[in-house]
Amino acid sequence: MFGRRRREEFPAGAEEVEPVEQVPARESGPWDSGEPYPERERVDLGGMHLPVDPGFEVQLNLAGEQIVGAVIMVDESALQVHAFAAPKRNGIWDEVRDELAGGVKSAGGTTEEREGPFGVELAAKVPADGVAQPVRYIGVxxxxxxxxxxxSGRAALDAEAAATLESVIRDIVVVRGDEPMAPKEAIGLRLPPEARQAMEQQAAEGHVPDLNPFKRGPEIAEIR
Incomplete structure (x- = not known):
């Protein structure tokens, strides 16, 4: 992966080649953990490394006791992300998009396919408390x-607000792992090491652990 050759492969007197820094083959992600990707601050959730910036609040989605997704909230906007297993040779976004459109329609909402920064996406209006809420569904x-x-929220309609959340999507790193998984099976996530350590320490001291252990930076909370 690097440009350095083993010392014994160099002829006598030859200079060793300095390591070559890996650079991404693509301009932006989401990234696979097995490819080179730009370094930046990310929350390590195991199956997903989530970019964070000051002012972000990060919440976790749970199915039972398993963490299956995350939500980034900033200002009046929200970005919810989930990672799933998929077949090796073909994508599933076309199929998932049809399922999402059917679900929104059955709930009394409407959808429209549009070309977005990540390809075809689904612009929807979803009923909530008697009001049609704009939502963008993006698949990669x-x-x-x-x-x-x-x-959802302001970023579903405001391009400037959307740009902040779209940049988060571009810098997500997905850690698929090598274990066999069925298509559409959620890639499990976990609390970041520092959050888990803080919770364990609180429990050991007899305090009820909260899921907001960070004093600075992103806030981790739990939603079910």
């Missing part, structure tokens, strides 16, 4: 994984 097919992103 990766190598043996699929990332679903849902943008």
């Amino acid at each position: 097919d990766g190598p043996r994984w699929f990332l679903r992103a849902v943008i």
